[in-house]
Amino acid sequence: MSDMSYRRALVLGASRGLGLVLANELARRDWHVIATTRQRGGQLQADAEAWHGRLTIESLELTSPDQLAALRERLDGTRLDLLFVNAAIDRGNLPIGAVSTEMFTEVMITNTLSPLRALEALRELVAPGGTVAVMSSEQGSISRNTEDGFELYKASKAALNQLMRSYATRYAEDGQTKLLIDPGHNRTRLGGSDAPLAAEDSIPSVVDVLEKQAGAAGLQFLDRHGEIVPW
Template sequence: MSTTSDRRALIIGASRGLGLVLANELIRRGWQVIATTRRSGGELQANADASDGRLTVESLEMTSPEELAALRDRLDDSRLDLLFVNAAIDRGNLPIGEVPTAMFTEVMITNALSPLRAVEALRGLVAPGGTVAVMSSEQGSISQNTEDGYELYKASKAALNQLMRSYATRNADDGHTKLLIDPGHNRTQLGGPDAPLTPEESIPAVVDVLEAQAGAPGLQFLDRNGKTVAW
């Protein structure tokens, strides 16, 4: 593991919302951060310009295997203490019988398949003792699914959790800490304006968890306070 002053993180999906605040919080704590965005410019690039080199921005469409491979090649000389994949979409509150096939495919590719493709493509950059983390949600908990609504989103997060579980089983001996993180219900474009939390409230706690769990073996599904979320 790196020393406190030269810890390096790669955040996939940091142009806005939770990912943007995560990048800012890590930089505030002294990390070097590489952050990806699908579109150039915006607040992320402005933050990078003002970061004195602590934040660099890379272009990535996470759903493209070709772009993931190109990013992997560009970062070949980098060694990461943290790989954090943050990406999700929501297409509304439809009962599953009313969900068009194209919508189902889009959400599952973005929320479940693509994050694990990113992990697979970039895991080799993570140093021994480093952390591979994915932003999940308590909405993906099967045992806690006791309220109606958002069936497709819940299914996509449950699929993400299951795929991460399979990944962790297959790579149990790679020496990486593996985390699924539930940041709570936040006021973001995805979470909506009525959510009880802001990213500025939840993300510092998330980073506390990431730092506290560094070096821990196995896969854990944790909330922003470090408590286990039921599968």
């Protein structure tokens, strides 16, 4: 990892919800943050202006390989201490028999394929000793899948975890910390208004975990308290 006085993070998917709070929490802790959004403006733009250069914005549609390649080119020469991918959609609580092929494809591309494709495209920007992390969910834990509901979302997160395991195996010798993070059930557009947690309360704990685990070897699936989530 580089000099602790100048730590740089790239947060993919920071326009709202957990990603937005994460980008701001990192900036509050003196990280220099590059945050991506599909469309400029909104709260992320206002926050970037308030941070006076500590938080900058890049445009990215995460599901677009061409846009990922363009972002990689724009960031050429940038050294990251943290690459964090935050991406998820949910298309409702349907039994798998009611899920159309189009819906299945959309959710799997957004929640599973695109985050790992982003890591593959951008991993070389991460310094040795730096961290690559993906926002996962306890919903992706097979052993904890003991209640019915949200089958497609659960499957997408379980598949994400499996692909991250393959990624970690392929790049086991690159010196980078690899994390899957379960932030808990938060009141976001995805989590719903009845969720028990506020992102402003849970995300600081997530950043504590990211900072504490920096330099750790191997892949870990951890919750916001740094406890292991079973596969």
